[in-house]
Amino acid sequence: MVTEIMTRESLIPDGPKNSNVNSSKNTGAKVECVDNLDFMAKFPPSHFKLIVTSPPYNLGKEYESRTSLDDYLKQQEKVIAECIRVLHPQGSLCWQVGNYVWNGEIIPLDTVLYPIFRQQKLKLRNRIAWHFGHELHCSRRLS
Ligand SMILES: C[S@@+](CC[C@H](N)C(=O)[O-])C[C@H]1O[C@@H](n2cnc3c(N)ncnc32)[C@H](O)[C@@H]1O
Numbered sequence: 001m002v003t004e005i006m007t008r009e010s011l012i013p014d015g016p017k018n019s020n021v022n023s024s025k026n027t028g029a030k031v032e033c034v035d036n037l038d039f040m041a042k043f044p045p046s047h048f049k050l051i052v053t054s055p056p057y058n059l060g061k062e063y064e065s066r067t068s069l070d071d072y073l074k075q076q077e078k079v080i081a082e083c084i085r086v087l088h089p090q091g092s093l094c095w096q097v098g099n100y101v102w103n104g105e106i107i108p109l110d111t112v113l114y115p116i117f118r119q120q121k122l123k124l125r126n127r128i129a130w131h132f133g134h135e136l137h138c139s140r141r142l143s
Pocket of ligand 1 (some may be wrong): 034035036037054055056057063065
């Protein structure tokens with residue numbers, strides 16, 4: 001699965017300029033490769049009308065260090081709080097997650113993240129379940 005996250009240049013007129021930013025004159029999009037908390041820290045409150053993210057699922061992939069579920073949720077709580085700080089009061093936050101798997105048990109991350117969103121006063125407006133047209137060939141459960 002490939003997901004692209006793009007920020008429209010028109011939504012960040014005062015956005016930071018540095019060597020990690022790639023701009024395309026054709027699409028008006030910018031891609032910046034930095035830590036998400038560092039990225040958001042540069043923006044004033046209520047700046048974005050739309051935030052779309054597909055954060056790590058704590059599976060131990062090459063771009064993350066697997067931790068306990070509690071530590072993962074504490075880290076995500078910080079990211080969620082910062083997203084809310086930079087989100088416009090009428091803005092939307094789209095959060096894509098999958099399953100965290102531990103010791104053969106599946107924990108759907110949206111179910112454990114939902115209380116954090118709720119506690120931070122966000123309203124759930126839509127829940128989209130992705131349907132894949134191909135099989136994942138799991139060895140220990142249905143795929
Ligand atoms: C679950 S993957 C999402 C992948 C993406 N949706 C795709 O299909 O290519 C999580 C992504 O978050 C990035 N990432 C991990 N930690 C990050 C951080 N602290 N700040 C920004 N991005 C991070 C990883 O490099 C990885 O591309």
